[in-house]
Amino acid sequence: MEGDIALFGQFIGAGLAAIGSGLSAIGVGSVAANYLSGALRNPSAAASQTATLFIGLAFAEALGIFSFLVALLLMFAV
Numbered sequence: 526m527e528g529d530i531a532l533f534g535q536f537i538g539a540g541l542a543a544i545g546s547g548l549s550a551i552g553v554g555s556v557a558a559n560y561l562s563g564a565l566r567n568p569s570a571a572a573s574q575t576a577t578l579f580i581g582l583a584f585a586e587a588l589g590i591f592s593f594l595v596a597l598l599l600m601f602a603v
Contacts, residue, residue, distance in 0.1 A: 535599055542596040549589025556581040 564571035
């Protein structure tokens with residue numbers, strides 16, 4: 526019985542940690558939408574902001590990958 530509760534806790538924790546993967550998709554969409562909004566308002570400045578776009582996308586994706594990693598660690602390593 527005690528082992529079942531611990532297993533249940535692992536899966537609940539992994540599910541909560543996996544929420545971050547979905548939220549990172551929202552972050553990537555937000556970064557891309559704001560870039561496109563700015564590029565359409567001022568097309569001449571769009572080329573200078575491309576590097577900032579890719580940095581923002583990389584940070585948002587990295588948070589999702591870290592969240593996924595925590596979920597996997599909670600499921601299989603703990």
